[in-house]
Amino acid sequence: MLGMSTTTGHGHGHTHDGINWAERLGHLQAIDALDRDTHADVAQRLAAGLPEGATVVDIGSGAGGMSSAFGRALAAAGGGTVVLVDAVPALLDAATAHVRAEAPAVEVVSVLADAADPALPELVPAGDLVWASGVVHHLPDQQRGVNTLARMVRPGGRLALREGGLATQCLPWDVGIGTPGLQGRLLAARESWFERMRADMPDVVRLPGGWGRALAAAGLGDVTSLGFLVDHPAPASAPARESVVNWLTFMADMAGEWLSEEDRATVARLIDPHDSAFVGNSDDVFVLSASTVHHGTRPVPPA
Template sequence: MAHKHTHDNIDWPARLSSLRRADELDAPFAREVADRLVDLLGADAKPVIVDIGSGGGGMSAAFAGALAARGGGRIVLSDAVGELLEPATALVRDIAAGTTVEVDAVRADAASDQLADHLPPADLVWASRVVHHLPDQQAAIDGLARVLAPGGWLALSEGGLATRCLPWDLGIGEPGLGNRLTAARDTWFAGMRADMPGARSLPVGWNKVLEAAGLTGVSSFSYVIDHPAPASEAVRLSVVDWIAWMSGAGDDELSASDQATIARLLDPDDEAYAGARDDVFVLGASTVYLGHKPV
């Protein structure tokens, strides 16, 4: 079922369990990024961090830990999907219990022109893989910049390297399935944006978008997500989630042969079930773009 409170027509509540699994698996990487970003905010004040499109709450949890370690602050989760926002906020509040970190939640559409009216001025705005789901991406970044307090930072996690999970030859179907899944997802994504009401193209890199929003000192860094084989159970289940998501998004672009292979990989009763293979893995890279709001 599609949910009208998102622009991309994706049923995000149905993905909550997979989002949570990915957050738990990638928690050490998220904490490293959170520590790096919180270090930008100075040592004296208790900063305000706003997590736009907070999803399953994993990055907010990482920020809560980073804030607690430096003496406190405030984390505000914001999402358009209440079915995600409520459990994510509960998770982060549990993590922050007994610390000097305040946790709040604001349900809001990140594409709204009034976004800054609903959120506190932020020392750091974090937005991970949400802007590309919005119709006018430049306007959305402009809106995120307005949420920043003077001297605040926008950290935009977009792009990087596509995730790889599967051996080249699985022993069933044609070799190279992982590459075809990624290509099918990319075709679906282009179609999703083309069908989105009010969508506008963005023919420049993300650093140029931050500069156009009036931010200064624009830079970027990338970090690697690496869960190598032999795979733990958590990694294997995450790979099952990845196959299900990628194949569901790009189903129309996949051959009948590939669809049959995917059905076997997703069937716990099949000997080819991906969740029972310790030769799967998760390897990818994410890029974070940083911009500073002038004082």
């Protein structure tokens, strides 16, 4: 029945990176609202050519921004099914509600499951398009994860991974307090966090090479990529400034131990709404990033 939502699987809310994503739901929703137009563009490009009544599977659906964009794209083409998969119940519930509100003409299926579960293809309906945004790099064995996702694609369908690109830039070189160049040091701290996050994962396996090679190794053909830009220039809108505050808060929580005491104090002032340096009131912050979507097609077996 169109618009109905079902939940299956055996999710447990665990994620492999140690991040409490349920606590970040509000931040994820704010990002989705800010990037709504970008999501729509990516969804339309990837959904072009899908069969009538197609099924799109969103692995690690988060707050549901891309799931909703896929739902709107399917609705515009006559309907279909959006399958949301996440290991965090609070995110899955919020994303399901979001898609149902945004695209009531499509069927919505929600599955509580871990993206690293090798049984995922048995828990989740097969998709004409399987989408995973910033998910696979959080899995201990990334190639195994790609292989599992490729098994979830119907013959002739596509697997699309949003991975890599250019990191978010949002601050002028000199923010007026602390030592100039804070943005670069924040990104370097994030890299240090990421290295340790992956090193500390049980049973972690390296993935040498790029994502296109991983898709090809999973048996997919016609492997290629597309890029898209998120650009909210200064003077930034209120939602963009809020996004900068959220980004800085997340960076401080995640990678603060790799920052100097001075930089930690600077960030604390930048995200304090009662401080004169609060970036939420700044007219010279911005949001600029670029992401890459790598995708390949599952071959159709010979007749």
